[in-house]
Amino acid sequence: MATIGVLALQGAVREHARVLTSLGADVRLIKRRDDLDGIDGVVLPGGESTTIGMLLEEYEIAPRLRSGELPIFGTCAGMILMADEIDGSDQPRLGVMRIGVRRNAFGRQRESFEEAIGGAPVAGEPLRGVFIRAPYVTDVGPGVEVLGRVDGKIVLCRQGQFLAASFHPELTDDRRLHRYFLEEIVLRAPHLA
Amino acid sequence: MEREVGTFRVKAGLAEMLKGGVIMDVTTPEQAVIAERAGAVAVMALERVPADIRAAGGVARMADPRIIREIMDAVTIPVMAKARIGHFVEAQILEALGVDYIDESEVLTPADEQYHIDKSKFKVPFVCGARNLGEALRRIAEGAAMIRTKGEPGTGNVVEAVRHARTVNSDIRRVVAAPEDELGTIAKELGAPIELVREVHELGRLPVVNFSAGGIATPADAALIMQLGVDGIFVGSGIFKSQDPEARGRAVVRATTHFEDPAVLAEVSAGLGEAMPGIEISKIAPAERMQERGW
Numbered sequence: 214m215a216t217i218g219v220l221a222l223q224g225a226v227r228e229h230a231r232v233l234t235s236l237g238a239d240v241r242l243i244k245r246r247d248d249l250d251g252i253d254g255v256v257l258p259g260g261e262s263t264t265i266g267m268l269l270e271e272y273e274i275a276p277r278l279r280s281g282e283l284p285i286f287g288t289c290a291g292m293i294l295m296a297d298e299i300d301g302s303d304q305p306r307l308g309v310m311r312i313g314v315r316r317n318a319f320g321r322q323r324e325s326f327e328e329a330i331g332g333a334p335v336a337g338e339p340l341r342g343v344f345i346r347a348p349y350v351t352d353v354g355p356g357v358e359v360l361g362r363v364d365g366k367i368v369l370c371r372q373g374q375f376l377a378a379s380f381h382p383e384l385t386d387d388r389r390l391h392r393y394f395l396e397e398i399v400l401r402a403p404h405l406a
Numbered sequence: 407m408e409r410e411v412g413t414f415r416v417k418a419g420l421a422e423m424l425k426g427g428v429i430m431d432v433t434t435p436e437q438a439v440i441a442e443r444a445g446a447v448a449v450m451a452l453e454r455v456p457a458d459i460r461a462a463g464g465v466a467r468m469a470d471p472r473i474i475r476e477i478m479d480a481v482t483i484p485v486m487a488k489a490r491i492g493h494f495v496e497a498q499i500l501e502a503l504g505v506d507y508i509d510e511s512e513v514l515t516p517a518d519e520q521y522h523i524d525k526s527k528f529k530v531p532f533v534c535g536a537r538n539l540g541e542a543l544r545r546i547a548e549g550a551a552m553i554r555t556k557g558e559p560g561t562g563n564v565v566e567a568v569r570h571a572r573t574v575n576s577d578i579r580r581v582v583a584a585p586e587d588e589l590g591t592i593a594k595e596l597g598a599p600i601e602l603v604r605e606v607h608e609l610g611r612l613p614v615v616n617f618s619a620g621g622i623a624t625p626a627d628a629a630l631i632m633q634l635g636v637d638g639i640f641v642g643s644g645i646f647k648s649q650d651p652e653a654r655g656r657a658v659v660r661a662t663t664h665f666e667d668p669a670v671l672a673e674v675s676a677g678l679g680e681a682m683p684g685i686e687i688s689k690i691a692p693a694e695r696m697q698e699r700g701w
Binding site for chain 1: 411412416417419422424426427442446447482484504506529660663664667
């Protein structure tokens with residue numbers, strides 16, 4: 214099975230680690246550049262994108278994530294960090310996906326919600342989306358596949374080895390999206406396939 | 407499935423997103439921007455920091471909504487604000503303003519000596535203070551989606567924060583180690599609902615995120631309390647009562663992320679200027695101790 218690094222600068226780290234471990238992945242917490250050695254894929258958890266983005270640069274983790282060598286799955290703040298456009302903000306980011314995002318796009322915490330997600334890339338019941346001060350995708354560039362929407366807004370998308378979700382599958386018992394990342398993206402990388 | 411707003415999962419979930427981070431008290435939009443730039447994961451909007459509340463005396467109340475609004479407009483990170491213990495109308499006002507978290511806080515003068523706010527009625531989540539497991543579980547039973555140990559606010563003295571973090575830990579160890587047939591009696595002793603005591607027994611931790619507050623003034627304080635197993639840090643007076651708030655704020659954030667790395671702690675602790683002046687706890691009369699407020 215694969216070794217997955219969960220970025221552990223701040224945020225919902227233990228929840229992702231729990232889900233990935235239960236799917237058989239070896240999980241390593243990433244706090245500095247060298248922690249990325251021997252990793253097959255990375256999860257960027259939810260948290261505060263301004264805080265995480267700043268620390269990603271300072272502890273020199275960003276360049277290797279930006280180089281495109283590793284599959285990345287980002288949730289919420291993770292999606293924001295993966296976008297190359299952030300509406301009205303010049304905050305630090307990885308910018309690995311050709312998407313534009315709007316932060317807190319559904320409103321403040323008072324408006325945070327749960328809702329089923331149409332069109333998700335998993336069989337069976339729709340995913341239950343947990344949206345917390347969540348972003349959505351406003352624009353997609355070439356090569357970006359839209360995988361899920363709520364209210365017509367894009368909340369799940371993929372560009373090659375990059376997967377980004379506005380919501381928090383790690384806060385539910387549904388492991389299908391993590392499994393999709395592992396089986397359809399990480400394990401299909403040339404050195405693991 | 408219909409849209410469900412304000413579920414307990416999204417309330418407790420925001421606290422999960424704040425883990426490993428620092429929440430800073432701010433009294434102006436300018437301070438809020440400094441906090442955000444330093445890497446704060448959220449700010450607490452106040453009229454006065456606890457050290458000034460302590461110095462001013464009298465009745466401390468919810469902040470002026472105008473100040474809270476200005477702070478909400480100044481930053482993109484979550485904004486929290488304090489309501490008095492039991493003052494559910496202050497909480498209604500804060501919810502109407504759209505703050506992201508309400509702190510039912512002992513830093514303000516309690517409005518009710520018997521009943522805390524029924525927090526489950528609100529769409530906005532609440533964080534509450536606790537000194538031990540029983541107090542934490544009583545607040546969770548009332549609907550709190552996040553706990554912070556109380557410490558002693560406005561003192562710059564970490565000793566009470568350490569005491570409360572250790573007390574919660576040792577209470578949890580006892581619940582985890584106990585056989586199931588003793589949990590009912592433990593629940594009675596703790597003054598906490600049996601369902602929540604069972605949940606702690608199974609999880610091995612509190613069912614919601616637990617931050618630390620009340621007396622953290624240095625990066626080393628923050629790392630100390632993180633090594634004791636809390637999920638994150640509130641810094642009240644410690645940042646903006648120090649000589650160089652931005653540098654100290656940045657250092658406390660980095661110390662909270664790299665709390666287990668003494669080399670990073672040594673680096674970020676250097677050259678920060680004066681910390682806030684501290685107060686010896688024994689010099690504060692018991693009736694003046696904020697941690698005694700609430701039950």
